[in-house]
Amino acid sequence: MTTHPTLNDIDRYADGDLGLDEATVWSIEVHLESCADCRARLAGSTTAESRALVAEVAAAVDSGIAAGPTPRSRALFRTPLRQRWFVATLLPWVAMTAGVLGTAALLTYFLSELPSIVLLLAPLAPLPGVAAAWSRRGDPAWELVIGTPSAGLTMLLRRTAAVLVLVIPVLAAFAVLGPSRANPALLLLPCLAFTAATLLLGSLVGVRRAAIGLMTAWAAAVVAPSLVTAELPVLLRPTATGGWAVVTVVLAALTLLRANSFRRLTSF
């Protein structure tokens, strides 16, 4: 902070004394901005003329405030608007996923000779939601969003997390309450591995295409054969849990390495 100006200087400043040189006026002004005590002294030395001017300005400002619109509450900017929009977009997908899983649970209940269909479909559960969260069809403002600095892996992960937060409780509920009482790890780990795989593949061909491709491949290679043979595939037996965990970690690490490719339209 600069040194306090003398009371005499402040008086002359308040007076608008032309004898005061410019450098002194500047240094007084700079000091006044940061020193409440000197501002108080300045208030004491103001002339009637300046007090009248200040009163006039205050009256004008007051009437302007009274005539203008009421200030908006700041709360609007604090509400997580994007989540609101996002949840609204995702709800249909989650509802669909829950519906499919519910049907699978019913089928498993009535056709007890078949392997648990919930377990077979669980890996695919978050994929429609993830595809909707990062695709041109799911986000109408895609061209604006993908051109902003925040577009990238962080944003995709945030959206994916939102999908998982909505889907995993549904899966967990089926695991605990479902007729087959499946091992929760065998429901959740493949589901995470498939999400990571979608993101990794999505960095190359686009998330939507990756999700469709993986869903088709899993349905053709695992779901269909196990329904035909009525046997649970090796991949979904309790011994495979460790393998799924390793695959999830590896895929997630590879996705992080490809973080830069999520900044462009190709992944969208």
Add this chain to the structure above:
Amino acid sequence: MRAVSTAETAPTIHPWAIHAEALKVRAGRHLAVDGLDLSLATGVHGLLGRNGAGKTTLMRALATVLKPAGGRLTVLGSSVDGRADLRQARRSLGYLPQHFGYYPRFTLREFVSYLAWLKEMPKRDIPAATQRAIDRVGLTAKADARLRTLSGGMLRRAGVAQAIVNDPQVLLLDEPTVGLDPEQRLDLRELLRDLGTDACVLVSTHLVEDVVAACTEVVLINEGRLVWQGTPTALAAQGDERHPGDSPAERGYSALLRGHHAEVVR
């Protein structure tokens, strides 16, 4: 009054806001921009060309949405081709796409603030910047209306508002005058002139008169290449009575395109 950051007072060390050398960009499989050389400095530049000349693809590449297939592209001194880090350049970009998608349930204010947040503006600056952007495009009365209730011209202006909310140094507007009534077009021209004093504004349009009225420079492209670049006065001087058009600038425009076409055929 706001504090000026060091980044803002730093001297610019790049000669051009936008600099492209032999730029190639694909639109699908087709090479829509094919060997374009372009240098743009501060001012309002009008991008003219026929349908399919590569205007929108060029805009998308400049907005860093599309990755160039070849050549070099520098925006505000930082390279935006290949594997470059785009964040720095993107913070100073404003972009209005040709097909402007929006969230129908957002109010205009929410939408512009969301985009400001995506552009990584400091949180406390966002409400004021949003209000200022909305005021500048003349939608103050509609600030709290939902986007689905706005008319086509208002949506276009809402698009301009989100583009200018971060005070961009490079502003790309793809056909901003579509759906505007004559009075609003005059206002937009005024706004463009104002923005062009300290930013590089590139406006793509089909309307030669808009370019002549609001732009300091005309950029004419055809089949993905630069055909001509110069002032609107020079454009008007290119044509004479033999060329089609209702104004000197339109005659100049058709003269240049015909000349280019003849060259390509030969």
